[in-house]
Structures are given as structure tokens and as C-alpha cells.
Amino acid sequence: MKHRTFFWFFLPTGLAMLLFIAAPIVSVVMQSMFAPHEAVLKTVENCGPFGCQPETTIDQEATRQLRAEQPLGRFVGLDIYIDRGHLAFSEVAAAWRAADGIGDFLSRLGNLPFYRAMAFTLTYTFVVTPLLIVLGLIIALAVNTLHRRLKGLVIFFSLLPMIVTPLVGSLILFWMIDSRGIIGSFIQWAANDPDLSLKASTGLTWIMLIVYGIWHSAPFAFVVFYAGLQTLPQDQLEAARIDGATRWQQVRFVVVPHLMPLVTFVALIQLMDNFRVFEPIVGFNASAHATSLSWIIFNDLGGETRQLSAASATSVMTIIGVAILLSPVLVRTWRDFKGKH
Amino acid sequence: MASKAQRAPRSLRLVTSGFIVLWLLIAAFPFVWTLWGSFKVELDFFSIADWTNAITGRNTRETHGSPFTLAGYEGAWVQEEFWRAAINTFVVCFFVVCTSLTIGTLGGYALSRSGFRYTFWLLIIALIFRAMPPITLVAGYLLPFFEWNLWGILPTTIIVLVAINQPFTLWMLHSFFQNIPKELDESAKVDGCTQFQAFRHVIVPVMWPGVITTGLFSFLLAYNDFAVTSMLLSESNRTMVPEIAAFLGTTYTEGNVMFAVAAVVSATAPLFILVMFFQRQIVSGLTAGAVKG
Numbered sequence: 001m002k003h004r005t006f007f008w009f010f011l012p013t014g015l016a017m018l019l020f021i022a023a024p025i026v027s028v029v030m031q032s033m034f035a036p037h038e039a040v041l042k043t044v045e046n047c048g049p050f051g052c053q054p055e056t057t058i059d060q061e062a063t064r065q066l067r068a069e070q071p072l073g074r075f076v077g078l079d080i081y082i083d084r085g086h087l088a089f090s091e092v093a094a095a096w097r098a099a100d101g102i103g104d105f106l107s108r109l110g111n112l113p114f115y116r117a118m119a120f121t122l123t124y125t126f127v128v129t130p131l132l133i134v135l136g137l138i139i140a141l142a143v144n145t146l147h148r149r150l151k152g153l154v155i156f157f158s159l160l161p162m163i164v165t166p167l168v169g170s171l172i173l174f175w176m177i178d179s180r181g182i183i184g185s186f187i188q189w190a191a192n193d194p195d196l197s198l199k200a201s202t203g204l205t206w207i208m209l210i211v212y213g214i215w216h217s218a219p220f221a222f223v224v225f226y227a228g229l230q231t232l233p234q235d236q237l238e239a240a241r242i243d244g245a246t247r248w249q250q251v252r253f254v255v256v257p258h259l260m261p262l263v264t265f266v267a268l269i270q271l272m273d274n275f276r277v278f279e280p281i282v283g284f285n286a287s288a289h290a291t292s293l294s295w296i297i298f299n300d301l302g303g304e305t306r307q308l309s310a311a312s313a314t315s316v317m318t319i320i321g322v323a324i325l326l327s328p329v330l331v332r333t334w335r336d337f338k339g340k341h
Numbered sequence: 342m343a344s345k346a347q348r349a350p351r352s353l354r355l356v357t358s359g360f361i362v363l364w365l366l367i368a369a370f371p372f373v374w375t376l377w378g379s380f381k382v383e384l385d386f387f388s389i390a391d392w393t394n395a396i397t398g399r400n401t402r403e404t405h406g407s408p409f410t411l412a413g414y415e416g417a418w419v420q421e422e423f424w425r426a427a428i429n430t431f432v433v434c435f436f437v438v439c440t441s442l443t444i445g446t447l448g449g450y451a452l453s454r455s456g457f458r459y460t461f462w463l464l465i466i467a468l469i470f471r472a473m474p475p476i477t478l479v480a481g482y483l484l485p486f487f488e489w490n491l492w493g494i495l496p497t498t499i500i501v502l503v504a505i506n507q508p509f510t511l512w513m514l515h516s517f518f519q520n521i522p523k524e525l526d527e528s529a530k531v532d533g534c535t536q537f538q539a540f541r542h543v544i545v546p547v548m549w550p551g552v553i554t555t556g557l558f559s560f561l562l563a564y565n566d567f568a569v570t571s572m573l574l575s576e577s578n579r580t581m582v583p584e585i586a587a588f589l590g591t592t593y594t595e596g597n598v599m600f601a602v603a604a605v606v607s608a609t610a611p612l613f614i615l616v617m618f619f620q621r622q623i624v625s626g627l628t629a630g631a632v633k634g
Contacts, residue, residue: 001455005536009451010463012444013507020504021470024481031480071484139364142357145349152620154361157369159616159623164372165565167582168605171589172371175378175602180387182374182395215367220627227628247353276474279567282586294476294568301479301572308480315477326472330465337461 025319032080032312034073039063073309080313087317088112114314117291120206121321124292125274128213133266135214136221137259141251143222144229155223162219170283173212205289212280217273221266228262229255268332271325276318293318372609379606380409383599413603417588423604425577426584429495430564433580436499437563438556441506445559446552448507449514450540454523464515471508476568478505486573493575501569506559513558516629517551518544554626557619564612581608 001009040062046055082089091112099105109115143154161169176183179197188196198204232255240250256263278294281287287295293314300311349357374395378386381401388394398408405412417423452460482501486492525547526539534542564582571583579587585608588601616623 001451001536003457006451006455006457009447009536013448013511014463016444016500016504017467017470017507020482020501021473021478021508024478025473027481027484028477031484071488138360142360142364145354145357146361154365155624156616156620157365159620160372160613161368163561163612163616163623164609165567165582165612167567167586168608171585171601171605172375172609175386175598176371176374178387180389182392185392219368223624223627227624247349272472276476278474278476282567285589294474297476297480298568298572301483306483308483311480315480318474318477322472322474323469326469329468329472333465333468 028312028315028319030072030312031308032316033075033077035076035080035309036073037063037066037070038074040066080309081317084112085310086114086313088114113291113296114317117293117296120209120290121275121277121292123206124210124213124277124290125271127210128217128274129267129270131210132214132218132270133221133263135218136266137225137256137263139218139222140225140229141255143226155226158219158222160219161215162217166216166279167283169216170212170280173208173215174284177208199285202289205284205286209277209280209284209286209290212284213274213277216280217270220270224262224266225259228259232258268325268329272322272329275321275325293321372613375602376606379413379599379602380411381599382410382412383597386599386602413597413599414607416597417600417603417607421588421600421604423581423584423607426579426581427607429574429578430580430582432495433499433502433570434560434563437502437506438559440499441503441510441559442552442556444503445507445510445514445555446548447540449511450518450544452511452515453518453521454526454536464512467508467511471512474568475505475566476572479569479572482573492573493578495574495578498570498573498578501573502563502566505569506562509562510555510559513555513626513629514551517555518548521547550622553619554622554629557615557622558626560615561612 040059041056042059042062043054043056045052047053081087084091092109092115095105095108099108110119139158143151143158146154164172175181177187177198178184179188179199184198187198188194198208236254236258237250240254245253276294277292278298281290281292281295282298287299291299297311297314297318300307300314378395381395381398382404384400385394385398388400394400401410402408404410452464483492486497491497521544526534526536526543529539529543530536567582567586570580571586574580574583576587581604585601585604588604
């Protein structure tokens with residue numbers, strides 16, 4: 001295909017991505033380095049019956065003019081990144097000096113919004129991902145032994161938690177684990193504690209969100225592994241059987257190595273997806289106990305005061321986080337490409 | 342096909358079946374429960390006294406004279422005008438899928454047929470864009486959209502969702518088109534077609550399976566999106582998912598949680614039907630990327 005033809009074919013989609021993905025990224029980076037203008041102050045002599053006094057007021061006209069001329073705000077460099085709402089360098093340093101011991105330091109860090117969100121985001125990402133892979137693998141192995149007719153039905157129901165809108169899915173679970181809902185009542189009964197509420201404690205809220213995350217993403221792992229199981233090398237399995245491998249040994253030494261590339265694939269995709277955890281926090285109304293980077297952005301942007309600069313700074317840091325998680329994928333794709341050419 | 346020697350022992354088969362049943366329960370029970378409960382009054386759906394009330398609907402019978410009531414649905418659809426949100430969702434999804442597939446097909450086709458090195462870099466850039474959480478882009482949209490008075494209306498959201506959709510669409514369709522032999526359009530070109538004519542007359546007739554699979558995922562992205570729609574749409578233009586989120590704010594205070602429950606069930610129903618009819622395409626789409634690389 002000639003360069004010219006390629007250009008015209010690719011133009012619409014390229015333009016869409018350039019205008020609505022690439023440009024916003026640039027604009028987010030810019031905005032994160034500008035803070036809103038402070039009001040312009042002017043001092044006037046206010047003369048009354050008891051003599052003249054200087055009085056400072058906001059110069060509405062000048063402020064409006066300044067904001068209209070430079071809608072981005074004033075340049076502050078990286079100040080927003082290190083303020084209290086983000087990396088909070090001075091607060092961290094103060095906590096480090098004041099803390100006695102690592103535990104105390106970490107609990108002080110937990111009071112800073114960025115580190116609080118980071119703690120949950122990372123815990124969620126690195127707990128949910130391995131667990132969902134294990135669960136997906138077990139489901140795939142179990143479904144693979146079923147009769148052909150049953151398989152379709154099981155796959156249908158298994159897809160539901162993944163296909164359903166994340167907000168809706170988390171709401172459905174949230175209502176069930178409400179202290180008056182069926183799972184909530186059951187847990188109260190099982191723990192023999194009528195006042196137990198999953199929503200009230202930080203630890204239980206985290207567990208609840210993690211369980212939701214596994215429930216939501218395990219079907220993806222299941223479907224991918226199940227497809228992988230259809231291409232199992234039968235001769236290898238047979239050879240292993242002839243050598244006297246037990247069922248467990250066959251799984252351990254033939255099936256799992258065969259699925260290993262898929263495990264890597266699912267892990268990489270899910271690490272990135274889980275890192276942006278957001279809807280369940282809204283659905284479970286859990287922001288008092290667990291926040292994530294995406295939730296902070298959403299919270300800053302919503303409401304009456306849209307804090308664009310603060311949200312932009314968090315966005316940039318989220319993008320950096322995703323980029324770190326993405327780098328192994330890129331390396332892999334690059335190697336594949338090198339191999340092909 | 343399994344010989345007798347390979348058949349699992351009875352104990353293992355029991356464990357497997359037990360596990361499958363347990364998983365089905367975990368996967369499907371929440372939906373069944375919420376669907377059943379959506380026809381009850383709040384006192385039954387959240388029953389403090391006795392959990393069996395949620396099944397028998399004792400309070401529902403006392404209030405409405407029958408164990409099932411459509412009060413929640415009436416409240417959501419008529420009183421809170423959820424139908425507006427449903428129409429908006431339909432409009433958004435329809436246009437997102439159509440636009441996204443049209444421009445994505447052209448782009449994906451071009452990427453699969455051009456042997457130059459820059460196609461690889463374009464795909465890599467698309468992969469990076471695919472990994473961006475949409476919410477991180479929203480801060481970049483707001484200022485220009487406010488400036489140019491584009492905020493809050495459906496077309497803006499549709500275009501944004503189309504753009505967010507493109508990286509995934511390109512990857513899916515690129516790998517799909519690569520499986521269509523190049524000789525097909527090459528021979529059409531030898532016969533005197535231009536590249537576009539070759540695409541139009543040779544590729545378009547055979548591309549529908551891949552396009553339908555990709556379209557399903559575009560639809561799911563548009564339908565399930567919360568971050569972009571809730572930030573970019575004004576109150577009157579909201580789609581279903583942000584509307585449900587807005588319900589939560591008001592209903593907890595006013596005590597009609599059942600409206601939200603009915604709305605949630607209504608929003609899940611189309612997805613249910615979708616999975617029922619397109620299960621095969623969804624599964625193949627999910628595995629397409631995985632099995633290849």
C-alpha cells in the first residue's frame with residue numbers, strides 16, 4: 001500500500017485519536033503545572049469621619065481580565081505535584097522526623113490523601129490479580145471436564161459478572177452485603193455479631209472491594225485459559241500418563257506450562273485494569289475507607305469547584321503508574337516484532 | 342473421546358461438579374436475587390426481621406396486595422424519567438458503534454495491508470492509548486469544552502467515546518484483517534481496482550464476522566462507561582449509568598432505594614440479552630488477542 005493511500009485510510013481514526021487522546025494528554029500535563037489565578041488585590045484609602053485607613057479589597061475587574069487573558073492560570077512548575085494533596089514532600093519529611101518506627105511513619109503517611117489512595121490501589125492491584133488468575137484457572141480446568149452441552153450454559157453464566165457494567169455489578173453486591181441484605185445478614189449470623197457491618201471497618205471494606213474485583217475479573221481469565229485448554233498437546237499428556245504421572249502431576253507439568261504465555265497475558269492486562277480501580281469505590285460508597293488514584297481525579301473534577309490543576313497532577317501520576325505497568329507489554333511486543341522482521 | 346482409563350475417579354468428578362455449582366452460584370445468584378427483589382418493597386428487599394421475607398414478599402403483599410409489585414419500576418421509569426436516560430444511552434451507543442466501526446475498519450485495514458515500519462509504531466502508540474484510564478483524559482477535555490460551549494451535549498460525548506474506542510478497535514480489526522489473505526485484494530488491484538475499490542468490493546463482503554465481534558466490544562465500552570459520561574454530560578443528557586449513580590445520591594435520603602434497584606435491573610437486561618445471543622463472538626473476541634500473543 002502506498003504512503004498516500006495509507007494516509008487517507010488512516011486519517012479519520014488517526015485524527016480522532018490525535019484530537020481526543022493525544023491532545024488531552026498534553027493539555028493535562030500543561031494544566032498540572034498551572035494553578036488558578038489568585039484574586040488581584042488592590043489597596044484603597046478608605047476615608048471616614050475618623051481619618052483615612054488603607055483597605056485591601058479584591059479588584060473584580062482586574063481579576064476577571066487576568067483570568068480571561070490566561071485561562072490556564074499562573075505557572076507554578078511542579079508545585080502542585082509536591083503539595084499536600086499529592087506527593088506532599090514536606091509533610092512526608094515531617095512525618096519521617098516525628099515518627100518513632102516504620103509502623104508509625106506508615107500510619108502517618110496514611111493520613112495524606114495521595115498515599116492513602118496509593119496504598120489501596122497497589123494492594124488491590126497486587127492482591128486481586130494473582131487471585132483472579134488462580135480462580136480463573138480452576139474454573140477453566142473444571143469446566144473443561146464437563147459435557148459439551150453443559151459447557152455453553154456454564155460459560156453464559158460465567159460471563160455475566162464481567163460483562164455487566166462495573167458500577168451496576170458493584171451496586172448489586174453492595175445491596176446484598178448491606179447489613180439488612182442476604183449476605184450481610186448471613187455474615188452477622190455466622191459471626192454471631194448482630195452489629196457487624198462490612199461498611200464500618202476499613203479492613204472489611206478492603207476485603208469486600210477485593211472480593212468484588214476477583215468476582216468481576218475472574219471470568220476473563222477463565223475464558224482465556226479455557227480457550228488455551230482447547231489447544232492442549234494431547235501427545236504430551238499421553239506421554240506423561242504413560243510415564244505414570246498422576247492427574248495433579250499432569251496439570252502441574254504439562255497443562256500449566258502450556259498455559260504460561262496466557263497467564264502472562266492475563267496478568268499484564270489485569271494489572272493495568274486493576275490499577276485504574278474506580279467504579280466499585282463509587283458503587284460500594286467506600287470512599288471513607290478506600291480511595292484510589294482514579295477516584296481522587298473523579299472527586300476533584302466533580303462537584304461545584306472543578307479543581308482542574310489538582311486533578312491533572314493526579315492524572316499525570318496515574319499515567320506514569322500505568323506506563324510502568326505497561327512497559328513489560330511494550331517490551332514483549334517489540335521482541336515479537338523483531339522476531340518477525 | 343475420553344477412554345475409560347482417562348475418566349476421572351468418582352471423588353474427583355464430585356469435587357469438580359461441586360465446584361462448578363458453587364461458581365455458578367457465585368456468578369449468577371446476585372443477579373437472580375436482585376431481579377427477584379426488584380419486584381418487592383424496600384422492607385422486603387432489605388429485611389431486618391427475617392430474610393425469607395425477601396423471597397415470600399410478606400410486606401409487599403401487605404402494601405400492594407400481591408407478592409410482586411412494579412412500584413420500583415414505575416418510580417424509576419415514570420416518576421424519575423429513567424426513559425430519558427435509556428434513550429440517551431441508546432443514541433450514544435448506536436452512534437459510537439457505527440462511527441467507531443466505520444473509521445476503525447478503514448484504519449485497521451490500512452494497518453494490515455501496509456508493510457512499512459511506521460504501522461508498527463502506530464500500533465504501539467494505539468496500545469499505549471488503550472492503556473490510558475479514560476478518567477485521566479477528562480481533565481484535559483473540560484477546559485476546551487467549556488470554552489467552546491461543547492460541554493454537556495451528546496455529540497461531544499459520542500466523539501470522545503469513539504476516540505477512546507479506537508485503539509482497541511484498531512488492534513482487533515488489524516489482526517482480523519491480517520487473517521484475510523492479501524491475495525484477495527491484490528488480485529482485484531491487478532484487475533484494475535484502486536485500493537479503495539478493492540476494499541469496497543472484495544474485503545467488505547467478507548469482513549462482517551470480525552466487524553460484529555469488534556462492534557460488540559465497542560458497544561460494551563460505550564454502554565458501561567461511567568467516568569467519561571458522568572463528567573461530560575449535563576444533567577438532562579445523562580445516560581443510564583451516570584443516572585443510576587445520581588439516583589444513589591437522592592434515593593438514600595428519600596428512602597426509595599427500590600427505584601435504584603429497578604433501574605439497575607433495567608440497565609442489566611440488555612447486557613443479558615447481548616450475552617445470550619453473542620456469547621460465541623464475545624468469547625472469540627476475548628481470546629483473539631490472547632491466543633495470538
